[in-house]
Amino acid sequence: MDTISRVREFVTRNFFVSDAARLTDGASLLDLGVVDSTGVLEIIGFVESSFGIAVEDDEIVPANLDSIERIAAYVDRKLAARGAAAPGGGAAGA
Amino acid sequence: MCGIAGVVALREGLEPVGLEPLARMAGALRHRGPEESGAYRDERAALAHARLSIIDLTTGQQPLANEDGTLWIVFNGEIYNYVELRAELEALGHRFRTRSDTEVIVHAWEAWREAAFERFNGQWAVALWDARAGELVLCRDRVGVRPLFLCEHEGRLWFASEVKALFAADPSLPRALDPRGLAEVFTFWSSQAPRTPFAGVTQLEPGHVRIVRAGGSSDRAWWSPRFVEGGTGGFAGTLADAEAALRDSLEQATRLRMVRSDVPVGSYLSGGLDSSLIAALGLRAQGERFLTFSVRFEDAEYDEARFQRRMAEHLGSEHREVAVSKRDIAAVFPDVVAHAESPILRTAPAPMFVLSRLVHEAGIKVVITGEGADEWFAGYDLFREARVRRFWARRPDSTLRPRLLGRLYPWLARSPVGQGAMSRRFFGQDLARWREPGFGHGTRWRSAAALWRLLAPPVREGLAGFDPVAGLLATLPPEFARWSYLSQDQYLEVRTLLSSYLLSSQGDRMLMAHSVEGRFPFLDREVMALAASLPDGYRLRGLEEKCVVREVARGVLPEEILARKKQPYRAPDALSFVGAGVPDWVGEVLSEAALARAGVFEPALVRQLHGKIRERGDKTPPSNADNMAMVGVLSTQLLHETFVRGRGGEARPAAFDTLVDRLPGARGGGTERKDPR
Numbered sequence: 001m002d003t004i005s006r007v008r009e010f011v012t013r014n015f016f017v018s019d020a021a022r023l024t025d026g027a028s029l030l031d032l033g034v035v036d037s038t039g040v041l042e043i044i045g046f047v048e049s050s051f052g053i054a055v056e057d058d059e060i061v062p063a064n065l066d067s068i069e070r071i072a073a074y075v076d077r078k079l080a081a082r083g084a085a086a087p088g089g090g091a092a093g094a
Numbered sequence: 095m096c097g098i099a100g101v102v103a104l105r106e107g108l109e110p111v112g113l114e115p116l117a118r119m120a121g122a123l124r125h126r127g128p129e130e131s132g133a134y135r136d137e138r139a140a141l142a143h144a145r146l147s148i149i150d151l152t153t154g155q156q157p158l159a160n161e162d163g164t165l166w167i168v169f170n171g172e173i174y175n176y177v178e179l180r181a182e183l184e185a186l187g188h189r190f191r192t193r194s195d196t197e198v199i200v201h202a203w204e205a206w207r208e209a210a211f212e213r214f215n216g217q218w219a220v221a222l223w224d225a226r227a228g229e230l231v232l233c234r235d236r237v238g239v240r241p242l243f244l245c246e247h248e249g250r251l252w253f254a255s256e257v258k259a260l261f262a263a264d265p266s267l268p269r270a271l272d273p274r275g276l277a278e279v280f281t282f283w284s285s286q287a288p289r290t291p292f293a294g295v296t297q298l299e300p301g302h303v304r305i306v307r308a309g310g311s312s313d314r315a316w317w318s319p320r321f322v323e324g325g326t327g328g329f330a331g332t333l334a335d336a337e338a339a340l341r342d343s344l345e346q347a348t349r350l351r352m353v354r355s356d357v358p359v360g361s362y363l364s365g366g367l368d369s370s371l372i373a374a375l376g377l378r379a380q381g382e383r384f385l386t387f388s389v390r391f392e393d394a395e396y397d398e399a400r401f402q403r404r405m406a407e408h409l410g411s412e413h414r415e416v417a418v419s420k421r422d423i424a425a426v427f428p429d430v431v432a433h434a435e436s437p438i439l440r441t442a443p444a445p446m447f448v449l450s451r452l453v454h455e456a457g458i459k460v461v462i463t464g465e466g467a468d469e470w471f472a473g474y475d476l477f478r479e480a481r482v483r484r485f486w487a488r489r490p491d492s493t494l495r496p497r498l499l500g501r502l503y504p505w506l507a508r509s510p511v512g513q514g515a516m517s518r519r520f521f522g523q524d525l526a527r528w529r530e531p532g533f534g535h536g537t538r539w540r541s542a543a544a545l546w547r548l549l550a551p552p553v554r555e556g557l558a559g560f561d562p563v564a565g566l567l568a569t570l571p572p573e574f575a576r577w578s579y580l581s582q583d584q585y586l587e588v589r590t591l592l593s594s595y596l597l598s599s600q601g602d603r604m605l606m607a608h609s610v611e612g613r614f615p616f617l618d619r620e621v622m623a624l625a626a627s628l629p630d631g632y633r634l635r636g637l638e639e640k641c642v643v644r645e646v647a648r649g650v651l652p653e654e655i656l657a658r659k660k661q662p663y664r665a666p667d668a669l670s671f672v673g674a675g676v677p678d679w680v681g682e683v684l685s686e687a688a689l690a691r692a693g694v695f696e697p698a699l700v701r702q703l704h705g706k707i708r709e710r711g712d713k714t715p716p717s718n719a720d721n722m723a724m725v726g727v728l729s730t731q732l733l734h735e736t737f738v739r740g741r742g743g744e745a746r747p748a749a750f751d752t753l754v755d756r757l758p759g760a761r762g763g764g765t766e767r768k769d770p771r
Contacts, residue, residue, distance in 0.1 A: 033543035038717040
């Protein structure tokens with residue numbers, strides 16, 4: 001499964017979204033009321049445990065986490081950066 | 095304190111109601127008034143009463159009438175200034191047979207009609223039947239401490255203190271949940287009067303009087319919260335003057351609630367400022383054996399025992415406490431919902447149910463509590479949050495202003511999401527609408543949105559176009575816009591949270607479940623009027639809440655109580671319903687079959703929610719949204735199983751101690767009065 005499908009599956013399952021039509025990949029999760037301030041923690045937990053990424057404090061911004069496609073793009077960027085780094089993948093975990 | 099019920103024919107040609115429906119109604123209300131019961135009946139109307147004797151123990155039976163037996167009353171509540179009103183009425187020539195406050199209402203109605211209610215300082219739901227005029231009068235107190243539900247069915251209007259008594263009256267009454275009522279619960283934490291969670295059942299709005307005649311009925315607000323316009327004007331004195339004025343009116347309010355009772359009065363102690371202050375003032379009025387009651391929690395996170403015990407020691411009261419665990423909450427939850435008669439989004443009413451049982455077992459029938467201080471004197475975080483958000487909205491690009499949110503919510507500062515852009519994004523929603531009504535409540539009213547996502551598609555489609563917030567805002571008084579933002583937020587809090595939820599699901603219903611009457615000095619007529627007249631800064635100074643109340647408490651309360659940070663009253667929520675030892679009912683109401691029967695929620699999504707909470711368990715506590723969703727689903731399911739599918743609330747019919755039967759064929763020439771003893 002590609003990243004965006006995994007993210008979409010997590011969001012719909014974890015936040016009980018059945019109305020797939022409303023939840024487009026670009027829709028703001030905060031504006032839709034799908035995620036509140038603590039729901040963000042669950043997204044971070046998912047990203048870290050499912051993709052082995054460490055989310056830095058300064059990366060916790062709407063540009064990275066406020067829609068399905070933004071989360072997927074952020075994850076792909078982090079994975080790519082880790083792949084490009086020295087063997088051992090230390091960059092993302094630092 | 096009591097339960098009341100009755101019926102009136104809305105058109106000619108109907109059979110008089112039988113005594114059996116009246117006995118079933120009074121029986122269903124027995125927990126509200128276990129000591130005596132009574133009924134009145136004529137060809138058009140009937141009244142029933144279940145009594146908890148507090149004032150005038152020997153002659154205060156109901157129904158009760160005026161001198162010539164043409165005006166009959168059933169009454170639930172207290173009129174604290176009845177002694178003074180009685181003297182006025184006697185001077186006008188009215189004669190009294192009893193020492194009760196009930197009889198004062200009868201004569202006050204005769205003397206002043208609708209203007210009588212403004213003269214009452216108290217808490218009540220009352221029904222007056224004027225047999226000569228063919229007129230039924232229903233009235234509720236200012237903020238709706240006492241409940242009154244209504245249902246029109248086949249040409250009759252039925253009314254009762256609780257919905258279960260309506261259902262008991264007539265088995266043909268339709269029983270169904272109202273999706274709009276549920277939608278309001280899933281927004282404001284409770285339905286908003288006149289709506290209820292039940293289709294076809296309404297409630298009289300707080301501060302309203304309804305007059306029902308053969309030709310139709312009229313509904314009028316005789317009182318509603320009124321704040322000083324512009325946030326200034328009104329009270330002109332200094333903060334010290336306001337402190338003196340509040341001390342006087344609060345002392346008087348507490349004294350009245352202690353002495354206007356023929357049985358001992360105890361006090362709740364939460365460990366916080368308001369109940370501590372009320373208990374201290376109550377002790378002064380009592381001056382003898384004084385009982386205080388507290389609920390503790392096994393989970394240290396919620397427990398306030400240290401402060402409760404410190405305060406009890408300070409008072410020298412006879413202190414009793416009961417510890418509540420998650421398992422206790424799960425065990426009593428079905429009873430809690432059966433008494434609340436509404437879905438609830440928090441378990442917080444459950445410990446209050448356990449606490450009133452403790453009071454009952456101690457032989458106490460009346461308690462004073464600190465309810466109302468947070469609404470009238472701006473104690474909640476919501477008021478401070480709204481102030482910060484409006485301050486920020488005036489400079490939306492500021493990064494410093496939203497940092498003030500961290501002062502309100504220390505967890506924000508600790509959380510990785512904390513000071514960051516995500517939380518700014520959350521609290522900054524709708525920032526451009528900061529001048530509009532309801533802005534301050536926006537974050538809270540959106541917080542139960544997860545429940546809307548769980549709704550079954552037909553329910554959701556049925557709610558298309560229904561916006562609970564827009565509906566509420568459409569009923570605001572015209573002067574609302576001229577009040578300060580703080581007063582606007584307080585008005586909305588009084589209506590949506592205090593009247594609709596705290597005094598009801600978490601108040602009256604939990605107290606009366608064990609025949610205990612709550613009395614609330616902060617909801618005294620004079621105290622509320624003073625609060626509404628104060629400049630904003632005397633209530634909320636900067637971000638310091640309940641300013642003038644703190645001034646009054648200084649010198650009365652120990653330093654530890656004064657200095658402690660306000661802790662919202664909370665109980666363990668969703669985690670009460672997962673893990674080892676969970677009672678069977680949880681699985682039953684969440685079963686595929688039960689969910690399909692109720693038809694409110696989509697079973698697959700409920701399974702996801704329940705699974706998520708169960709799997710994560712104590713290690714990853716549920717978010718606020720998931721807590722509310724889980725508790726909301728369980729209570730909605732219980733409500734359906736209890737009242738729609740089941741015959742919940744049915745009880746042994748009352749055997750009336752007092753019966754006044756005015757049907758032409760009735761025994762004893764139309765009147766039979768049994769000796770109640």
